[in-house]
Amino acid sequence: MARASSKRSKIINSLIAWTLGLIIFFPILWIIILSFKTEGDAIRSPIAVVISNWTFDNYFVVQDRSDYFKHFYNSVFIALGSTFLGILIAVPASWSMAFVPSKRTRGILLWMLSTKMLPAVGVLYPIYILFIALGILDSRIGLVVVLMLMNLPIIVWMLYTYFREIPEEILEASRMDGAGLREEILFVLAPMALPGIASTVLLNIILAWNEAFWTLNLTAAKAAPLTAFIASYSSPEGLFYAKLSAASVMAIAPILIMGWFSQKQLVRGLTFGAVK
Amino acid sequence: MSLKNILKAATAISVLTVSAAAADNLVIATVNNGDMIRMQGLTDDFTAKTGHTVEWVTLEENVLRQRVTTDITTKGGAFDIMTIGMYETPIWGSNGWLVPLDDLSAEYNVGDILPAMSGGLSHDGTLYAAPFYGESSMIMYRTDLMKAAGLEMPAAPSWSFIAKAARHMTDRDKGINGICLRGKAGWGEGGAFITAMSNSFGARWFDEDWNAQFDTREWSDTLNFFVNMMTDSGPAGYATNGFNENLSLFQQGKCGMWIDATVAASFVTNPKDSTVADKVSFALAPDNGMGVRSNWLWAWALAVPAGTQKEAAAKQFIEWATSNSYIELVAANEGWANVPPGARTSLYENPNYTSVPFAKMTLDSILSADPNNSTVDPSPYVGIQFAAIPEFAGIATEVSQEFSAVYAGQQSIADALAKAQAITNDAMEAAGYR
Secondary structure: OHHHHHHHHHHHHHHHHHHHHHHHHHHHHHHHHHOOOOHHHHOOOHHHHHHOOOOOHHHHHHHHHOOHHHHHHHHHHHHHHHHHHHHHHHHHHHHHHHHOOOOOHHHHHHHHHHHHHOOHHHHHHHHHHHHHHHOOOOOHHHHHHHHHHHHHHHHHHHHHHHHHOOOHHHHHHHHHOOOOHHHHHHHHHHHHOHHHHHHHHHHHHHHHHHOOHHHHHOOOOOOOOHHHHHHOOOOOOOOOHHHHHHHHHHHHHHHHHHHHHOHHHHHHHHHOOOOO | OOHHHHHHHHHHHHHHHHHHHHOOEEEEEEEOOHHHHHHHHOHHHHHHHHOOEEEEEEEOHHHHHHHHHHHHHOOOOOOOEEEEEOOHHHHHHHOOOEOOOOOOOOOOOHHHEOHHHHHHOEEOOEEOOEEEEEEEEEEEEEHHHHHHOOOOOOOOOEHHHHHHHHHHHOEHHHOEEEEEOOOOOOOOOHHHHHHHHHHHOOOOOEOOOOOEOOOOHHHHHHHHHHHHHHHHHOOOOHHHOOHHHHHHHHHOOOEEEEEEEHHHHHHHOOOOOOOOHHHEEEEEOOEOOOOOEOOOEEEEEEEOEOOOOOHHHHHHHHHHHOOHHHHHHHHHHHOHHHOOOOOEHHHHHOHHHHOOOOHHHHHHHHHOOOOOOOOOOOOOOOOOOOOOOOOHHHHHHHHHHHHHHHHOOOOOHHHHHHHHHHHHHHHHHHOOOO
C-alpha cells in the first residue's frame, strides 16, 4: 500500500517536473522551430507554423550577412577573459574575507553587492568617456575589464560562501607544515573548493556571455560579440522573426551545449553548503 | 632594365602606395530594415569604385539611437557615418555635432532631393544628412472587403468615412478587423500615430509659448474618436500593437484597413509574404476637413559625425548611397519595386518606377506633409509626428504610455490627458521653455 502510494507520488512529481521543464524550455523550443521557417510562415498561427515546410535558408542568410565566427570569437574571448581575470582577483580577496576577517568584512561584502543595484545606464557616460580617453572603445580588452568588474561582486560572494565551508584547521595544518600563502591557496584551498570554483567559473561565463548592455554600448565593428549579432536582426519596422530566431539559436547554442554538459557541476556548486 | 622602365615601375608603385594609403575603412552605424540590408549587400560596388572598405554596425532602431547619441555627445569617434532620422538631424546639426553636407558634387544633384526631405534634414538652410529613403503614412486597404461592404474608398478620405468603412468591414466571426492601428507605447510607435492623427483634429502639442495643450477639446476629440473606432473595429489587444504586429495581421488577411508607413506597401504587396498581396490598394491618410491630413513624414538619412578622421571618404559614401546611380544599381539587381523610395524627385519621373502600384500614393503622401506647418493653429515647433526639440522623445514616450493605458482599459481618457498635461508642462518647465 505504502509502496503504491510512493510510486504514485513519484509519477506525479515526475509529471510536474517535466511539465515545468517544458514550460521553461518552450520559448527556446519555439525560437528553434521559427528559425527553420520562412518569414511568411513564421507569423502564421502556431499550428500552421509547425506544419509548414522546414528550411535551412535563414541560417545561410544570417551567415552570409553577418560574420558569425568573428562575433563568436569575441564572445569567447570576452567571457573567458573576464572570468579568468575575475577569478584571479576574487580568490585571494575571498580567502582574506573568509579566513582573516576584520570587523568591516561584512560591510565590505554588502557594499560590493550593493554596486550591483546601480542601474548600468547611470554610469554609461563616465565609463564611455573613460574608454575614449584610454583608447579602448570597441576593444575586447576593454570589455573584459568592464565585465570582470560587473561580475566581481558575485564571484567574490560565491567564493566567500564556499571558502567558509572549508575547516580553517586544515589550512592551519598546512601552514604548520611550512606552506606559504601561495601554496596554501593553490595546493590546499583550491583543490578543496574546486566544485565551488568550477560553478563560479561556469556561472560567470554564462553571465558574461549573455551580457547585453555593455557589449552593445561599448562596441562597434571590431569587438562586437554575439549579443550585437542578435541585436542586428531585431527591427521594429519589418518582420524578420525567422532570421532573428536563426541568429538567436546560433548565439545561444554554444552556451546551451556548455550548460548541458556541465549541469551536474553547476547544480552541485550552486547548492554547495545550501543544506547542512 | 632601362631608365624608362625603372621610372614606370617606380611611378606604378607610388600610385599603388598612395591609393592604398588613401583608402579608408569606414564604420557605419545603421538600422535593420530591408533597404539598409540591401545596401549592405551592394557595398562592393562602392569599394570597387573608390577603394574604401566598409564595416557595418546594424542595430535595432531604439538601440541605435541610444548608441549613436552616446557616441556623438562624447565625440567617441566609433562611427564615421551614422544613420539618423528627421528628429535628430536638425537638433544635432544646430549643436554642431554633424558635418554640413554643403559641398557635395555637382553630379550628385542636391536639388533633386525632395524638398520635404531636404527641409526636414536641414538646420538654418544647411543640409546635415542625406536621405537614404523617405516615407510618409497612408491607408492600405483590402479592395475585396471594401467592395463587399458596398463602399468605395475616396482618394483622400475623411476620418468619418474611415470609421464607417471600418465598422462595415469588421467581421469578428471570420477574425477580420475593420482597421488596425498602432497603440503601442513609445514616441516612435503609438505616439507617432496619435500625434499625426491629432494634427488633423486641430490639436497640437504646444501653443506658441510652449504650454502643453492636452487640456483642449481637440485632444479629447482625437482620443475619443480613436478609442471608439478601435473598440468598434480594431483587433483585441491593440494597445500593444506596433508596426510589426499590424503588418503581421494585415498580411494574414485580418485587417480591412491599416494606416501606417508608406514603406509597408512593398511588404503587403509582396506575394511571398502576404496572403492578400493582390487585393491591396492605397489612399491618402484621412483628414477632418480642417486643412491638415493625418500623415507623417520621416526619412532615414546618412550623416557624418563632426570629428571623424575620414570625412572625405564618408562624404564619398553618402554620395554613392543616396545617388540616382545607386537607385539604378538596386533596380538592376532587385527590381524597381525594391529601390529606396521617397528621397529623390527624379525617381517619381522615371516611367520604370511610376508603374509600381504604390509609387504615386507614396509621393502624394510625402508631398502633402509639411513639417513646418503641421498643425491647424500655429505652433512653435518643426515636425509632424514629433516636435524637433531634444526633450520631446522622453516626454512623448511617457505621454504615449498614458495613452496606451487608456487603450488597454486601465484608465479614462480624461485621466490620461490630465497626466499628459502635467508630464509635459513639468518637463518643459524643467528644461527652461516655460
